[in-house]
Amino acid sequence: DEMKTQHGVGLGVHGEHRELHISHLKEERAGTQFALADYSHENLEGILTYDAKNDWSSSNDTIFTGNDAAFNDDYDRAAVDAHYNSEKVYEYFLNEHGRNSIDGEGMAIVSNVHFGSNYNNAFWNGRNMTYGDGDGKFFISLSAGLDVAAHEMTHGVITHSAGLVYRNQSGALNESFADIFGALVDDSDWEIGENIMAPDAKANGVTRLRSLSDPNSVVVSNAQRAAYGSGVYPDHMDEFYDMPVSVDNGGVHVNSSITNHAAYLIGQDIGREKLGKIFYRTLTVYLTPYSNFSDARQAALQSAVDIYGEGSVEEAAVASGFDRVGIY
Numbered sequence: 001d002e003m004k005t006q007h008g009v010g011l012g013v014h015g016e017h018r019e020l021h022i023s024h025l026k027e028e029r030a031g032t033q034f035a036l037a038d039y040s041h042e043n044l045e046g047i048l049t050y051d052a053k054n055d056w057s058s059s060n061d062t063i064f065t066g067n068d069a070a071f072n073d074d075y076d077r078a079a080v081d082a083h084y085n086s087e088k089v090y091e092y093f094l095n096e097h098g099r100n101s102i103d104g105e106g107m108a109i110v111s112n113v114h115f116g117s118n119y120n121n122a123f124w125n126g127r128n129m130t131y132g133d134g135d136g137k138f139f140i141s142l143s144a145g146l147d148v149a150a151h152e153m154t155h156g157v158i159t160h161s162a163g164l165v166y167r168n169q170s171g172a173l174n175e176s177f178a179d180i181f182g183a184l185v186d187d188s189d190w191e192i193g194e195n196i197m198a199p200d201a202k203a204n205g206v207t208r209l210r211s212l213s214d215p216n217s218v219v220v221s222n223a224q225r226a227a228y229g230s231g232v233y234p235d236h237m238d239e240f241y242d243m244p245v246s247v248d249n250g251g252v253h254v255n256s257s258i259t260n261h262a263a264y265l266i267g268q269d270i271g272r273e274k275l276g277k278i279f280y281r282t283l284t285v286y287l288t289p290y291s292n293f294s295d296a297r298q299a300a301l302q303s304a305v306d307i308y309g310e311g312s313v314e315e316a317a318v319a320s321g322f323d324r325v326g327i328y
C-alpha cells in the first residue's frame with residue numbers, strides 16, 4: 001500500500017470542525033481509502049489512530065479508514081478527536097519541552113478508539129492509548145477530552161522517563177504528572193475530564209473527574225467510594241488515603257490530588273509555563289521508579305534552581321506549594 005500525506009477534515013465528538021493530517025491509502029482490491037495516519041511531522045514515525053471496532057483488544061492494528069477525506073460520520077467522531085488531540089499533545093511536548101514524541105525519539109503515537117462496549121475509561125497500555133466510548137450516561141467518548149488524551153500520553157512519557165512504579169506514592173506521582181500535564185496542555189482550566197461527562201453524571205453534579213484547583217470539591221467515584229469509604233479527593237497530606245495495594249494500586253488516583261494541588265498552587269504563583277518547565281525537568285531528569293512525594297519536592301526544587309537560579313522566586317514558589325499541601 002502506498003500512503004501519501006493528505007489534508008482531511010472531520011467532526012469531533014462535540015461537533016467541532018477539525019482539520020486533520022491523514023493519508024491516502026491505495027489498495028488494489030478494496031479501492032481507494034483514506035486513513036487516520038499522519039506522516040506529516042518530521043522525525044516522527046507517525047500519529048496513527050486505530051479502530052478497535054468495539055472489540056476488547058487494545059493492541060489491534062486496524063487503521064481507522066474512510067472512503068473520502070471527510071470523516072463526518074457519527075462513528076468517526078471518537079476517532080477524529082483521538083487523532084486531533086494526539087497531534088495537539090505531540091505539539092505541546094515538542095514546542096514546550098523539545099520532546100519528540102512519547103519516547104523523545106519520534107516513536108509512533110498510536111491511539112485505539114471504540115475499545116470495548118460502553119467502556120467508561122481510557123488508558124495507556126504500555127505501548128498505546130486506548131479509549132472507550134463511554135456508556136452515554138456517565139461518560140461520552142473519552143477521546144473528546146484533550147486533557148484526557150494528554151493524561152494518557154503523559155503515562156507514556158513517564159514510561160520512557162522516570163518510570164514511576166504504579167503503586168503507592170510513586171504510582172500517585174505517576175497519576176499526578178499525568179493530570180498536571182493533562183491540565184497544562186488543555187488551555188486554561190485546572191480541571192480534568194470536563195469535556196467527557198455525560199448527562200446523567202452532570203445531573204448528579206459530577207461535572208469533571210478531578211480538580212487541581214479544588215480537589216475537595218470532587219467526590220470520589222462510586223467504584224472508589226465502595227473501596228475507600230465515602231470521601232472527596234485530598235488536597236493535603238492530612239487527608240492522605242492509606243490504602244492497601246489491592247485498592248487502586250494503593251490509592252494512586254486519589255492521593256495524586258495532593259501533588260496535583262501543589263502544582264496548582266505553584267502555577268498560581270509563577271504561571272503555567274514555568275510550572276510546566278519545572279515539572280517536566282523534575283519528571284525527566286530527577287525522578288526515578290521508586291520516588292515518593294518528598295523526593296518529588298526535592299526534585300522540583302532542584303529543577304527550579306537549575307532553570308531559574310538559587311534564591312529565585314520560582315524556587316520559593318515551589319517550596320511554598322509543597323509546604324501548603326504538607327509535603328516536606
Ligand code: ASN
Pocket residue numbers: 121122123124151152155175
Ligand atoms: N484512566 C485511568 C488512568 O489513566 C485508567 C487506569 O486507571 N489505568 O489512570
Ligand code: ZN
Pocket residue numbers: 151155175178
Ligand atoms: Zn492515569
